[in-house]
Amino acid sequence: MRVLIASFIFLFLSGNVFSQTFSLDPTFSNFSSGINNEINASAVQEDGKILICGPFTSYDGITRNRIARLNSDGSLDTSFDAGAGPISRLGLPGTIAAIVIDPNGKIIVAGNFSSFNGVSRKSIVRLNNDGSVDTSLNVTLLFDINDLLAVPNISNVVVDNTGNIFISGRFGYRIGTQTKYGLAKVNNSGVLDTTFSNFSNNATPSDWMVFCTYLLPDGKMLISRSSNPFTPVARLNSDGSLDNAFVVSDFFGLIKTIYPTVDGGYLLGGSVSNNQNGNHILVKILSNGRFDGSFQKYPAAGSSSINEITSIGIYDNKIYIAGKFSDYGGASGLNNFARLNLDGTPDEIFNIGTGFDADVKSMSRLTDNKIVLAGSFSAFNTNPVNRICRLTENSLGIKPLLFDKAMIYNTADSFNVVSTGSEINSIQVFSVDGREVFASENYFSKKVSIPFFNDLRNVYVFRITFSNGNSDVVKAVR
Numbered sequence: 001m002r003v004l005i006a007s008f009i010f011l012f013l014s015g016n017v018f019s020q021t022f023s024l025d026p027t028f029s030n031f032s033s034g035i036n037n038e039i040n041a042s043a044v045q046e047d048g049k050i051l052i053c054g055p056f057t058s059y060d061g062i063t064r065n066r067i068a069r070l071n072s073d074g075s076l077d078t079s080f081d082a083g084a085g086p087i088s089r090l091g092l093p094g095t096i097a098a099i100v101i102d103p104n105g106k107i108i109v110a111g112n113f114s115s116f117n118g119v120s121r122k123s124i125v126r127l128n129n130d131g132s133v134d135t136s137l138n139v140t141l142l143f144d145i146n147d148l149l150a151v152p153n154i155s156n157v158v159v160d161n162t163g164n165i166f167i168s169g170r171f172g173y174r175i176g177t178q179t180k181y182g183l184a185k186v187n188n189s190g191v192l193d194t195t196f197s198n199f200s201n202n203a204t205p206s207d208w209m210v211f212c213t214y215l216l217p218d219g220k221m222l223i224s225r226s227s228n229p230f231t232p233v234a235r236l237n238s239d240g241s242l243d244n245a246f247v248v249s250d251f252f253g254l255i256k257t258i259y260p261t262v263d264g265g266y267l268l269g270g271s272v273s274n275n276q277n278g279n280h281i282l283v284k285i286l287s288n289g290r291f292d293g294s295f296q297k298y299p300a301a302g303s304s305s306i307n308e309i310t311s312i313g314i315y316d317n318k319i320y321i322a323g324k325f326s327d328y329g330g331a332s333g334l335n336n337f338a339r340l341n342l343d344g345t346p347d348e349i350f351n352i353g354t355g356f357d358a359d360v361k362s363m364s365r366l367t368d369n370k371i372v373l374a375g376s377f378s379a380f381n382t383n384p385v386n387r388i389c390r391l392t393e394n395s396l397g398i399k400p401l402l403f404d405k406a407m408i409y410n411t412a413d414s415f416n417v418v419s420t421g422s423e424i425n426s427i428q429v430f431s432v433d434g435r436e437v438f439a440s441e442n443y444f445s446k447k448v449s450i451p452f453f454n455d456l457r458n459v460y461v462f463r464i465t466f467s468n469g470n471s472d473v474v475k476a477v478r
Contacts (some may be wrong), residue, residue, distance in 0.1 A: 021351045021352065021353075021393070021394050022350075022351075022352050022371070022391040022392065022393055022394070023381075023391065023392060023394055024380060024381075024383055024385065024389055024390070024391065024392075025370055025389075025390040025391060025392040027073060027390075028072075028073060028074040028389065028390035029073065029074045029075070034059065034060060034386030034387065034388075035052075035054075035056050035058070035059050035060075035068075035386055035387050035388065036056050036057060036058050036059075037054055037055045037056035037057070037387075038054050038055065038056070038361070038375060038376040038387055039052045039053070039054040039056070039361060039362065039374035039375060039376075039387050039388055040053055040054040040055070040096065040097060040361055040362070041053050041054070041096070041097065041098055041099050041361065041362050041374075042099065042362040042364060042372065042374045042388075043099045043100060043101050043107075043364070044364045044366065044372065045069075045101060045105070046101075046105065046458075046459045047072075048072040048366070049069055049070060049071060049072060049077055050069065050070040050072070050074075050364075050372060050388075051067070051068075051069050051070075051099055051101075051107060052067070052068055052069075052070065052374060052388065053066055053067045053068075053096040053099050053109060054066065054096070055093070055095070056068075059076045060075070060076050062076055062078070064076070064081070064082075064085075065082065065083070065084055065085030065086075065093070066082075066085040066086055066093065066094070066095070066096050067082050067085055067086075067096060067099070067109060067131075068080070069131075070388075074388070074390070079130060080129070080130060080131045081130070081131045082116070082117055082127065082131040082132075083117035083118070083131070084116075084117045084118060085116065085117060086109075086111060086112075086113030086115075086116050086125075087113055087114065087115045087116070088112070088113055088114055088151075089114040089150065089151065094111060094112055094113025094114070094115075094116075094123075095111040095112045095113065096109050096110070096111040096113075097110060097111040097112070097154065097155050097156070097169075098110045098111065098154065098155065098156050098157045100157050100158065100159055102126070102159045102163060102165075103159065103161060103162070103163055103455050104163070105129065106126050106127065106128060106129070106134055107126065107127040107128075107129075108124065108125070108126050108127075108137075108157055108159065108165065109124070109125055109127065110123055110124040110125075110154035110155075110156075110157045110167065110169075111123060111153075111154060112151060112152075112153050112154070113151065114151045116133055117131075117132070117133060119133040119135065121133070121138065121139075122139060122140060122142060122151045122152060123142070123151045123152045123153065123154045123169075123171075124137075124139050124154055124157065124165075124167060125137070136188075136189060137188070137189060137190045138189070138190045139165075139167070139186055139190040139192075140190070141173050141174075141192050142154075142167070142171045142172070142173050142184060143171060143172055143173065144170075144171060144172075145170060145171060145172045145181065152169060152170070152171030152172075153169045153170040153171060154167055154168070154169040154171065155168060155169040155170070155209075155210075155211055155212070156168045156169065156210070156211065156212045156213055158213050158214070158215050158435075160215055160219075161437065161453065161454060161455030162454075162455065163187070163188040164185060164186070164187055164188070164193070165185070165186050165187075165188070165190075166183070166184070166185050166213055166215070166221065167183070167184045167185075167186065168182060168183050168184075168210035168211070168212065168213050168223065169182065169209065169210065170182065170209040171184075173192065175192070175194050180198045181198075181209075182198075182209050182210040182225065183198050183210045183213070183223065183240075184196070184198070185198075185240065195239065196239065196240040197236075197237075197239050197240030197241040198240045209225060209226045210223050210224070210225045211224045211225065211226075211254070211255060211256055212224050212255065212256060212257060212258060213258075214258040214259070214260065214266075215435070216260065217436060217437065217438055217439055218238075219237075219238035220235055220236060220237055220238060220243060221235070221236045221238075222234075222235050222236075222258050222260075222266060223235075223236060224254075224255030224256070224258060224268070224270070231248040231249065231252070232248070232252055232253050232254065232255050232272075233248050233255055233258075233266075233268065233285070233289070234246065234248070235289070245288065246287075246288060246289045247288065247289045247290075248285070248289040248290075249289075249290075252272075252273055253270060253271045253272040253273050253279075254270045254271045255268045255269070255270040255272070256269055256270040256308060256309070256310055257269040257270065257309060257310055257311055257312050258312075259312035259313065259314065260436065261284065261314065261342075262314070262426065262428070262439070262441065264286070264287040265284050265285055265286050265287055265292055266284065266285050266287075267282065267283075267284050267312050267314075267319065268282070268283050268284070268285060269281060269282050269308070269309030269310065269311075269312050269321065269323065270308060270309065271307075271308060280297040280298060281298075281307050281308055281309050281323070281325060282297070282298075282309050282312075282321060282344070283295065283297055284344065294343065295343060295344040296329070296343055296344035296345045297344065298328065298329045298330070298344075307323075307324060307325045308323050308324050308325070309321050309322070309323035309325070310322060310323040310324070310359070310360070310361050310362070311323065311360070311361070311362060311363040313363060313365055314342075315365055315369075315463075316463075316471050316473075317342060317465065317469070317471060318339050318340065318341065318342070318347060319339065319340040319341070319342065319344070320337075320338070320339050320340075320363065320365075320371070321337070321338050321339075321340065322336060322337045322338075322360035322361075322362075322363040322373060322375075323336060323359060323360060323361075324336060324358075324359035324360075325338075328346060329345065329346040330346075331346040331348075333351070333352060333353055333354055333355050334346060334350075334352070334355060335354060335355030335356055335357070336355055336356040336358065336359055336360045336375075336377065337352060337355055337356055337360055337363075337373065338350070338355075352380075352381060353381030353382070354381050354382055355380070355381065356373075356375070356377040356379070356380055357377050357378060357379040357380075358375065358376040358377040358378065359375050359376050359377070360373050360374070360375040360377065361374060361375040361376070362374040362375065366390075367461050367473070367475045369393065369473065370390050370391060370392050370393075371390065371391045372388070372389075372390050372391075373388070373389060373390075373391065374387060374388040375387060405419070405420045405421065405472050406418065406419055406420070406424070406462070406464040406472045406474050407420065407474065408462060408474050408476045410476075410478065411449075413451060413452055414449045414450055414451045414452060415449070415450045415452070415460075415462075415476055415478075416447065416448070416449050416450075417447070417448045417449075417450065417462065417464060417474075418446065418447050419446045419447070419464070419466060421466065421470075422466040422467050422468045422470065423443070423444045423445055423446055423466065423467045424443045424444070424445055424446065424447075424448050424464055424465075424466060424467070425441060425442065425443060425444065425465050425466055425467045426439070426440065426441030426442070426443070426464075426465045427439070427440060427441075427443070427448060427450065427462060427463070427464055427465075428462070428463040428465075429450070429453075429460050429461070429462050429463075430460065430461045430463070431459075431460060431461075437453055437455070437460070438450065438453065441465075444467060452478055458477055458478050459475065459476070459477050459478075460475070460476050460477075460478070461473060461474075461475055461476075462474045462475075462476055
């Protein structure tokens with residue numbers, strides 16, 4: 001009888017999780033009054049502190065103009081103060097649309113402003129760790145396409161491992177007799193790279209705007225752009241020229257976020273349409289630019305102003321999406337935040353109650369697997385929160401027993417990843433701000449050596465997937 005009971009217990013414990021919930025992390029708090037307006041973007045530093053930006057003017061009753069930094073527990077970091085912040089040429093508050101941390105740990109913010117805390121800057125500025133302006137970066141050659149006296153509108157910034165800065169948005173600049181639009185590359189000091197092709201030569205300004213960019217590990221770049229007269233997505237070679245092996249011809253729309261998949265494809269979030277499949281807010285394309293017909297797409301309910309995805313991540317073989325939507329894929333409660341299977345279908349064991357009551361504009365996963373979300377919301381699963389929260393995963397039911405773990409040790413010039421269980425299938429490596437810096441698969445070995453990366457970062461997050469589908473996340477320091 002005891003043997004039968006023991007066997008039953010073993011079989012029960014080895015089953016799948018019945019339900020997994022994400023709940024508010026009680027160790028993270030908005031404290032008393034929190035923030036007085038929405039958050040448009042955020043970034044996580046290597047030390048776990050969180051940078052936020054948006055149209056707010058205070059946090060917990062303390063003045064902070066459009067940008068602030070929080071400690072890991074959600075309290076205001078008073079050692080960071082950007083003073084007056086962004087100011088327009090008319091003396092009104094400017095806007096910040098993008099924030100990124102460069103390889104040296106400094107902070108680059110961009111949007112629409114003519115000065116930052118009293119220092120003249122045209123819509124992009126680099127800050128020191130205390131929030132003061134780093135005067136060694138000054139980008140001066142960009143102009144507004146409708147008003148030469150106005151500053152450019154910058155919507156997105158990415159930085160490569162060597163410190164080069166890629167700027168995208170609605171602006172122009174000139175190289176010789178050519179006028180280029182929407183995408184520029186500058187070095188660490190802000191000097192324009194005139195060798196960067198940018199194929200928009202002398203295009204019609206009103207038809208050229210780059211909404212977002214994603215740097216790929218091989219140096220290529222995926223961009224989303226206005227789709228008249230262009231296709232909405234293009235892949236560029238490292239010199240800025242078009243990658244002709246990537247051809248998009250069967251859809252159009254507005255793409256606001258891009259994320260690569262482990263099989264070489266790309267997830268696109270925004271508003272996508274074609275003649276055969278209608279309107280969707282999340283689609284997948286193959287490495288050649290064509291629609292992936294095996295990925296489940298769900299019709300968008302209403303216009304793109306009602307439904308959109310603003311942030312995508314793939315963690316532990318699951319797709320996480322955040323934005324402005326309700327009951328995604330017909331699953332009740334998947335409001336503004338959802339987890340999907342790799343085929344695009346909602347993950348049936350994912351449970352967040354009623355979700356968020358308003359849109360989520362930013363999502364970051366931390367090294368401890370918790371997730372920070374920020375936006376316009378005031379409640380999560382009916383619990384009051386003030387525009388930013390941190391979620392932690394809880395399991396209701398029994399999780400599978402996992403014996404596959406990885407450890408990492410360093411030699412003189414490489415990381416050595418060792419499995420304690422099954423063979424290693426694939427490895428992804430991310431910087432702490434969530435940018436993928438390395439990806440490879442089909443190792444099928446219990447030990448893998450990866451040479452140190454040629455950049456200035458010292459801390460990385462490794463995601464190791466084993467041959468049986470299990471995965472582990474390990475933090476490594478060079």
